[in-house]
Amino acid sequence: MITEEKKEEKNLNFIEEIIEADLKSGKYEQIITRFPPEPNGYLHIGHASSICLNFGLTKTFPGYTNLRFDDTNPVTEDTEYVESIKNDIRWMGFEWKNELYASDYFDQLYAFALKFIHAGLAYVDDSTSEEIAALKGTPTEPGKDSPYRNRSVEENLALFEQMRNGEFPDGSRTLRAKIDMAHINMLMRDPILYRIKHAHHHRTGNKWCIYPMYDFAHGQSDSIETVTHSICTLEFAPHRELYDWLIAKLEIYPSHQYEFARRNLNYTVTSKRKLLQLVQDGHVNGWDDPRMPTISGMRRRGFTAASIRDFCDRIGVARRENMIDVGLLEFCVREDLNKKALRRMVVMDPLKVVITNFPEGVTEMCHSENNPEDISTGVRDIPFTREILIEKEDFMETPAKKYFRLAPGKMVRLKGAYIIQCETFVKDENGEITEVHCSYIENSKSGQDTTGINVKGTLHWVSAKHAVPVEIRLYDRLFSVENVSIEEGDFKDYINPESLEIITGYAEPALADTNAGDSFQFLRKGYFATDTDSTSEKPVFNRTVTLRDNWAKAAEK
Structure with missing residues (x-):
């Protein structure tokens, strides 16, 4: 059970309160939860909440969590998705006790179906899906019995066996539970x-040509596995009555379903159908495109597992749905990467600066901290030469008030290196500034400065001679509207045309050889991660998140 110390650290959510009470009462000695994804797509940020909840509960309380694939729809499912799901869960920091599949239970579920038929609680219906829908009724009007509802047990058994033997075409017959066509819950009207x-x-290959529906497979699988707390999202609340009915009639282990509210993320879609459209129509470059809300996409973009777990913990578990600002997720990423990411200098829009009093052909090593938040990461060498590159925006011919960067006559410090002072600059025939000439102040080297000169501006830079060209992919939010689901028309009409910009940057040599997934803070620019496309010949970096919430600033204007 959860300790008193842990209770003081945070308030229990309503599911934890239920589990705490169940354990205290002796109802269970341990709890068993399960994470039951359908392998028909990649996991996304919505699944992350469910992963953290189900696996987190059995880290807090005695018990374990199963991974069970709900593989009851062979048309849309694939082993590619199975493997991606397992990889994502492990990357998130969790491990399951048993790897299970609904298909493990197909023989047992078939036996359960026969039991229902023998008990007069199920029948084979020849109606088409349209005819079944027409007889279903409405929430305010009762449905009507199927003309096949009163078939004999013998006839139903024979027809169901023929269904299993593949003697009927797709959609020609179904097996339905016989409950109540006037039930107030429409899911109980002969599902x-x-x-x-x-x-x-x-x-299972071609062993089966009949497959159980979700409602028939899910609760029974929970029962077979003796799941104590079957946790799902709020849209399954109306299904709980059928879940309980099926278990009760079969007289099997009484698993119980609990529902929590789905957390919707703004500027995002998490419908698998819509995500599949984005992939198939080429709006993104696969399920792991860094703009996708998939766990694999976020991982490739540079999000950390710790930051996603922190986000899920912060949004919590509730009974009511609401919209979560993606800015909170980005905040969690910044918080984590600030502690972990190595600092590097990259110039994205270069302007050449010539240090006129620094000798030609000489390379001097300067030093800078890898991460000031973690002194154990040490320092790195940065080559300093006569010609360096700075950002164009860091020089202004006629500086505005309170402009503390480089301008004629002004001084700035180069990060980890010297103070320099602008002397003059060169323009081309179009009036564009192409080169700035500066002098460096002797004895002003970072860590060894004895000049007593104070400057307000510090610039990042790279040596022109040692600069490494890198591809930089500037990712932004995939959609330009906050709540895509309420907008009229095709959701793809609201794709943000500026969700990806690719530029060439110039990096310090330390970025010449990195591994996919390595995280960095590009000084003054944001957090970036090495992409899976990156090679030593062509380094590629994805922007994970900006240093600040630029969208919030844009909204204020």
């Missing part, structure tokens, strides 16, 4: 338990 689907299954 479909099995449908015909002649399709190759990624695990």
Whole structure:
């Protein structure tokens, strides 16, 4: 059980309160939860909350969590998705006790279906999906019985066996539970338990051509695994009555379902159907595109597992749905990367600066901290030469008031190096400044400064001779509207046309050879991660997040 010390650290959410009470009462000696994804796509940020909740509960309380794939729809499922899901969960920092599949239970579920037929609680219906829908009724009007509802047990058994043997085409027959066509809960109006689907299954091959519906497979799988707390999102609350009915009629282990509210993220879509459209229509470059809300996409962009877990913890578990600002997720990423990311200098829009009093052909090593938040990361060497590159925006011919960067006659410090003073500059025939001439102040080297000169501006820079060209992918939010789901028309009409900009930057030599997933803070620019496309010949970096919330600033204007 959760300790008193942990209780003082944070308030329990309503699910933790239920579990605490169940353990205290002796109802369970340990809890068993499960994470049950359907392997028909990649996991996204919404799944991350469920992962953290289900696996987190069994880290807090005695028990364990199963990973169970809900693989009851062979048309949309694939082993590619199975492997990606396992990789994502492990990357998130969790491990399951048992790897299970709904397809593990197909024989047992079939036996359960036969039990229902024998008990007169299920029948084979020849109605089409349109006919079933027409007889379903409305929330205010009762449905009507199917003309096939009163078939004999013998006839239902024979027809169901024929369904299993593949003697009927897809959609021609279903097995339905016999409950109540006037029930106030429309999901209890003779729900479909099995449908015909002649399709190759990624695990069972062609053994089956009938497959259980989610409602028939889910609760029974929970029961088989003796899951104590079956936790799902709020849209499944109406399904709980059927979940309980099926378990009660089968007289099997009484797993219980609990629902928590889905957390929707603004400027994002998490519908698998819509995400698949984005991939198939080429709006993004695969499921792991860094603009996607998939866990693999966020990982490639440079988000850390710790920051995603922190985000899930901060948004918490509640009974009511609400919209979460993606800015909170970005805040969590900045918080984590500020502590972990190595600092590097990269110039993205270069302007050449000539240090006129520094000797030609000489390279002097300067030094700078790898991460001032973590002194254990040490310092690195940075080559300093007569010609360096700075950002164009860091020089102004006619400086504005309170402009503390480089301008004629002004001084600035070069990060980890010297104080320099601008003497003059060169323009081309179009009036563009192409070169700035400065002098450096002797004895002003960082860490060894004896000049007593105070300057207000510090610039990042790279040696022109040693600069490493790198591809920089500047990612931004994929959608330009806050709540895509309420907008009219096709959701793809609201894709942000500026969600990706690719530029060439010039980096200090320390960035010449990095590994995919390495995180860095490019000084004054933001947090970046080495992309999987990166090579030693062509380093590629993805912007994870800016140093500050630029969208919040834009909204204030």
